[in-house]
Amino acid sequence: MSIFHVSYSQLKRTFVNSRLVVLSVLILFINIQVVEPLINASEKVGVRAAEIGDAIDTKTSVFQPFICLSNSGAVSLLLPLFLLVVLSGFPSAEEFDFFVHIRFSRIKWVISELLVIIGTSAVLTFIIGIISGLLLGKHGELKRAYSETVTHYLYYFRGETGEYVLELVPANLYNQQSFDTALIHSFLLLVLQFMLFGIIILFFAVINKKILGLIVDFVLIIGGTIMTSADFSMKWIFPMPHAIIWLHYEKILKKPIFPLWGSYLYLAGGIVVFAVLSFVFAKKYRVNTAT
Numbered sequence: 001m002s003i004f005h006v007s008y009s010q011l012k013r014t015f016v017n018s019r020l021v022v023l024s025v026l027i028l029f030i031n032i033q034v035v036e037p038l039i040n041a042s043e044k045v046g047v048r049a050a051e052i053g054d055a056i057d058t059k060t061s062v063f064q065p066f067i068c069l070s071n072s073g074a075v076s077l078l079l080p081l082f083l084l085v086v087l088s089g090f091p092s093a094e095e096f097d098f099f100v101h102i103r104f105s106r107i108k109w110v111i112s113e114l115l116v117i118i119g120t121s122a123v124l125t126f127i128i129g130i131i132s133g134l135l136l137g138k139h140g141e142l143k144r145a146y147s148e149t150v151t152h153y154l155y156y157f158r159g160e161t162g163e164y165v166l167e168l169v170p171a172n173l174y175n176q177q178s179f180d181t182a183l184i185h186s187f188l189l190l191v192l193q194f195m196l197f198g199i200i201i202l203f204f205a206v207i208n209k210k211i212l213g214l215i216v217d218f219v220l221i222i223g224g225t226i227m228t229s230a231d232f233s234m235k236w237i238f239p240m241p242h243a244i245i246w247l248h249y250e251k252i253l254k255k256p257i258f259p260l261w262g263s264y265l266y267l268a269g270g271i272v273v274f275a276v277l278s279f280v281f282a283k284k285y286r287v288n289t290a291t
Contacts, residue, residue, distance in 0.1 A: 003112045026082050027131055034068045034168060035135040038147065041165040042139060045149035048156045057148050059141035062133035063183050068168040069132060070186040071246050077225045080240075083124060083194050084217055090116070090198070091205050106282035113202050114275060121194035125187060144183070146174045172246035182245055185260065189243040192267035196239055197221075199274040206278045206285045242266055 038060050046058040069079065091113050133140060150169045157163070173182060197217045204213025224240025228247070235241045242263035248256055 003108055003115065022082060022085050023127075026078065026128075027135070029078055030065070030069065030128075030132050031135050034065050034072060034132065037165045037168060038065065038068070038150070039136070039139045041153060041163075042147065042149040045153060045156050056152065058139075059143070060136055060139055060147040060149070061143045061145060061179070062136055062140040063129070063144065063179075064147055064169070065132035065136065066129040067173075067179075067182050067186050069128065070190055071170065071173060071244055072168055077221065077240075079128065079190070080193065080197055080217070080221045083121075083197055084201075084214060084221075086120065086124065087198055087201055088214065090120075090201060091210075106285060107279060109285075110202070110206065110278050110282050114199070114278075117195055117198035117202060121191045121198060124194060125191050129187065145179050150174075170246045171251045172249045175252060176249040177245060185245050186243075189245070189263060189267065192264070192271065193239050193243045196267050196270045196274070199271055199278070203274045203278045203281070206281050208284065208286055236266075239267065239270070 042058045042060055045056065049056040049058075146169060150165060151174055153163065153166060177185070197220070200217055200220075201210060201213040204210055204216065220238055221240060224235065224238030227235035227238055228241045228244070236258055241247050245260070248258050248260050248263070250257060
């Protein structure tokens with residue numbers, strides 16, 4: 001029995017798990033908070049542009065909703081909470097897992113669980129990206145560019161600076177990052193953030209305090225969201241703002257507020273620290289401990 005076989009088995013069980021029923025709630029939230037505002041803005045700008053005789057592309061890239069997900073305060077809170085629900089049964093303690101512990105050393109078991117975390121984080125991020133793009137329906141287009149109906153919104157509606165759609169694709173983002181770069185960073189940073197939350201759960205499970213790990217993640221998510229919303233400078237000690245690209249930049253000037261490489265270092269560093277701690281304390285894990 002190989003490490004990869006064990007990891008694949010648990011990963012497969014994770015995505016067949018009944019807890020994924022909350023995915024329907026996430027889809028509804030994404031549609032209301034991201035997709036519908038983009039579609040409404042597209043139709044609104046399209047009508048205004050036609051009235052004054054401008055030619056404008058009203059289609060939205062199928063990749064843009066995913067970028068918006070990583071840059072919307074409300075949704076960026078929900079995504080990690082969704083991850084916690086998915087990982088609430090992790091590490092698994094079914095009959096198959098007891099058999100694994102008999103055959104495996106604790107170190108091999110930790111490695112297999114790390115692979116599960118990596119796989120879960122990447123697959124969930126990919127699924128979220130695909131779903132958010134599909135929700136655009138006929139309004140979506142396979143292109144790699146910011147929607148003109150968002151980047152030109154203030155041109156057509158100068159007095160509407162408080163519009164919600166402007167928060168989904170803020171000027172800090174499209175003035176500072178190309179579409180392709182923003183898409184890549186959005187994916188990688190969200191995967192790393194998911195991995196960090198997952199590996200925190202693993203570490204506390206290893207020391208037989210899994211519930212405490214879930215609580216720590218919850219506190220980090222809520223605390224980071226509050227600090228980010230209030231725009232306190234100490235927000236950078238939490239994982240949440242590090243996956244929100246536009247927070248790293250000024251709106252107009254080519255000047256970073258917080259270096260993007262610093263966020264990669266923060267997230268990757270946290271992952272390494274908790275991975276090492278999981279290996280160090282691996283022998284303390286009791287197979288029959290549920291919490």
